[in-house]
């Protein structure tokens with residue numbers, strides 16, 4: 001997350017330095033607020049799941065003391081949205097260590113917001129279907145010093161929803177996870193080809209192109225910015241941040257029914273047509289027959305480039321035992337033999353099958369636990 005963000009801010013329209021973030025748990029980075037940096041994150045950042053502008057927090061674990069903390073803090077906060085009328089919603093994350101249920105917690109935060117805005121002449125009402133502003137509530141901090149944090153969602157909700165995927169495969173990788181996978185592979189789009197040998201709906205190749213060219217995933221006018229004074233003078237256009245980069249990507253799958261789905265998803269994000277045909281190539285191919293020369297044949301533009309990277313998520317299999325399991329393990333070990341032919345290449349994958357590493361037969365250089373749509377697994381990185 002951090003490496004991607006640094007790279008984006010450096011190429012953004014702003015001359016701004018980004019400070020090292022604090023870490024909250026394993027998966028949250030905290031940056032000091034700067035509207036320009038927040039604008040870059042909200043419009044371009046691909047690996048984050050949500051982006052919140054934290055406003056205030058309270059150590060209270062019961063409803064009345066929480067309200068007593070939030071009301072004065074929010075009342076004095078000139079960052080809150082203005083206007084005469086505000087439709088808003090409140091989303092509560094995991095709050096099992098709070099001494100009331102999530103609905104009650106949401107009710108108290110809602111009341112504090114309504115009461116804080118009323119003296120300013122803002123009539124605020126809940127509208128969960130089409131809110132102008134979404135407030136987010138999360139429990140955060142070390143176990144002995146937990147807080148309830150209230151913020152504004154500035155990233156346009158759950159960011160794996162890019163708004164473009166038209167065909168879902170049987171086990172699609174979340175877009176945010178696909179982007180993380182590509183970042184972990186340390187792919188250099190200017191000098192290395194990227195191959196997804198089991199691309200399914202094409203999520204990884206699509207995210208790879210987006211990262212390579214620095215394409216926006218949100219438009220400022222679709223975000224909350226019009227309601228927040230801090231973002232008033234920031235740009236409305238979101239051009240690619242790395243416009244000169246032409247990535248070389250090969251997306252393969254053995255299943256012929258996945259090919260039209262992949263083409264449809266690429267078309268939906270504008271990655272088909274003559275200007276992309278040398279850049280991203282789709283083919284039906286069994287990974288088990290892949291050789292270095294087949295990559296050059298299918299993706300001629302990769303000739304002369306350095307050894308590349310494989311980015312993929314293999315089928316995980318449902319733990320049924322018997323023949324299907326054996327076939328899956330045989331596939332993993334054949335994959336291991338195939339990748340051994342690719343000297344100098346790297347591979348990054350997300351796998352949710354604990355037997356993968358042994359069957360694949362190579363030792364990963366990096367292992368990072370992760371969860372995809374409730375499936376626990378790990379990112380693995382290999383060097384061949």
Ligand SMILES: C[S@@+](CC[C@H](N)C(=O)[O-])C[C@H]1O[C@@H](n2cnc3c(N)ncnc32)[C@H](O)[C@@H]1O
Pocket residue numbers: 169171172173174197198199200201202203204252253254255258285286287288312313314315316331
């Ligand atoms: C978990 S899915 C990949 C999902 C994909 N990353 C996405 O987000 O849509 C695994 C894919 O591996 C493909 N596959 C299975 N065996 C293969 C093989 N031997 N060669 C190439 N692809 C294979 C399947 O058809 C399936 O589309």
